[in-house]
Amino acid sequence: MSDTHVRELLREAAADPGPDLDAGAVLLAAKRRTRRRTAAAGFAAVAAVIVVAAPVVSLPEVPTLSGIAGSPEEGELGRLPDGRSLLAQTPAQQDGPRLVGYVRDGRNCWEVLAPVSPRTACAPAGESLVRTSEPLNAVSSGPAFNADGVADTTRRVYGYAPGGTAKVHIIGGRTYEARAYQAGDEHGSRSYFLAEVGDDTGTLTVEALDDQGAVLARTQVMALPCSWIGADGQPIQRPAPECP
Amino acid sequence: MTSEDDFTAFVVARQRALRRSAALLTGDPALAHDLVQTALIKAWPRWRQVAASGGQEAYARRIMVTTHLSWRRRSWRKESPSEALPDIGAVASDADLAHCVRQALLSLPRRQRAAVVLRYFDDLTEQQTADALGCSVGTVKSQTSRALQKLRAHPALADVWHEEAAR
Numbered sequence: 001m002s003d004t005h006v007r008e009l010l011r012e013a014a015a016d017p018g019p020d021l022d023a024g025a026v027l028l029a030a031k032r033r034t035r036r037r038t039a040a041a042g043f044a045a046v047a048a049v050i051v052v053a054a055p056v057v058s059l060p061e062v063p064t065l066s067g068i069a070g071s072p073e074e075g076e077l078g079r080l081p082d083g084r085s086l087l088a089q090t091p092a093q094q095d096g097p098r099l100v101g102y103v104r105d106g107r108n109c110w111e112v113l114a115p116v117s118p119r120t121a122c123a124p125a126g127e128s129l130v131r132t133s134e135p136l137n138a139v140s141s142g143p144a145f146n147a148d149g150v151a152d153t154t155r156r157v158y159g160y161a162p163g164g165t166a167k168v169h170i171i172g173g174r175t176y177e178a179r180a181y182q183a184g185d186e187h188g189s190r191s192y193f194l195a196e197v198g199d200d201t202g203t204l205t206v207e208a209l210d211d212q213g214a215v216l217a218r219t220q221v222m223a224l225p226c227s228w229i230g231a232d233g234q235p236i237q238r239p240a241p242e243c244p
Numbered sequence: 245m246t247s248e249d250d251f252t253a254f255v256v257a258r259q260r261a262l263r264r265s266a267a268l269l270t271g272d273p274a275l276a277h278d279l280v281q282t283a284l285i286k287a288w289p290r291w292r293q294v295a296a297s298g299g300q301e302a303y304a305r306r307i308m309v310t311t312h313l314s315w316r317r318r319s320w321r322k323e324s325p326s327e328a329l330p331d332i333g334a335v336a337s338d339a340d341l342a343h344c345v346r347q348a349l350l351s352l353p354r355r356q357r358a359a360v361v362l363r364y365f366d367d368l369t370e371q372q373t374a375d376a377l378g379c380s381v382g383t384v385k386s387q388t389s390r391a392l393q394k395l396r397a398h399p400a401l402a403d404v405w406h407e408e409a410a411r
Contacts, residue, residue, distance in 0.1 A: 003364065006364045011365065012345060013341075013346045021259050021263075021281055027255070034288060
């Protein structure tokens with residue numbers, strides 16, 4: 001395996017990175033984070049927090065729709081960089097605001113800002129809002145075995161789905177209902193799903209559906225015959241005939 | 245040029261390259277997006293000093309890599325996900341090949357993956373890779389060597405290596 005060949009393979013694997021980051025939004029978030037850290041280090045700033053009523057939209061991944069806006073130390077938050085009026089934002093988390101709401105063309109919009117990539121979704125006032133830009137992500141696991149024998153016999157497909165997803169079903173030899181649940185990680189709260197896929201192996205199709213059953217996103221995942229867990233905790237692939 | 249102008253110009257000019265590296269590190273374009281943005285935000289406080297020395301790219305890349313290494317694993321860490329495919333047939337298309345390479349990369353421990361991406365995708369020298377990872381050149385050599393060994397043995401890439409050997 002030559003160095004040149006490894007380079008070629010990595011270039012092949014590097015996906016198109018998709019839409020660009022908004023450089024202005026990144027700078028704004030960076031300055032806000034710096035200012036907040038500076039303040040936290042020694043200044044007991046009295047921040048008059050104004051609670052603003054959130055637009056009437058539901059966004060399942062985000063637990064709180066009311067938030068703060070326009071505190072004295074972050075006065076520019078009353079307006080987004082491009083001049084849009086800021087209505088509300090979720091409470092600041094570790095690395096800055098996660099979500100802001102504003103009005104665009106008479107519609108309520110929510111936009112996720114730094115530290116996650118900007119993603120926007122809008123809906124007429126009063127209607128449910130689904131963040132369809134959230135990618136569908138699915139991976140498979142198990143059954144897993146270690147040197148002592150069976151560690152986990154369950155074969156699963158799991159991942160996270162677009163917000164507002166009513167259910168995720170997996171199409172293979174059979175259809176499996178997936179359990180949806182909310183969970184938080186370092187990127188905020190997300191809608192996860194988990195399905196146990198029995199004996200089916202090979203390519204499974206995972207679809208995320210909205211309340212009306214319309215397909216929001218679709219992806220494919222391979223369900224494996226078996227996997228082994230090495231001494232270092234990393235999965236080791238073995239050909240199917242070696243499965244216990 | 246002010247620090248703000250320099251920072252903004254850097255983000256515009258270099259974000260795609262950083263995000264392509266980040267995608268290889270994380271295996272997820274959305275996570276890559278988040279990783280690059282988080283790294284850039286972290287880089288801002290020292291941007292003026294860094295820009296004065298002309299080391300913006302190395303600095304941003306180092307923060308990106310260390311941030312990636314520090315991110316705790318996802319909430320499904322106990323699931324031991326196995327995305328590599330032991331039963332992959334002949335490489336049928338560029339898309340399949342890219343998928344196989346990504347799966348093989350994701351099977352590597354994070355530091356080894358970072359070493360491979362920095363050395364062979366970003367074309368950094370061993371010294372530059374060591375700086376980005378915050379380790380010695382010797383460690384870079386050993387991590388890279390182990391990573392290549394694992395990639396060579398990875399079932400998803402078996403056909404690729406066989407084809408290369410046959411040429």
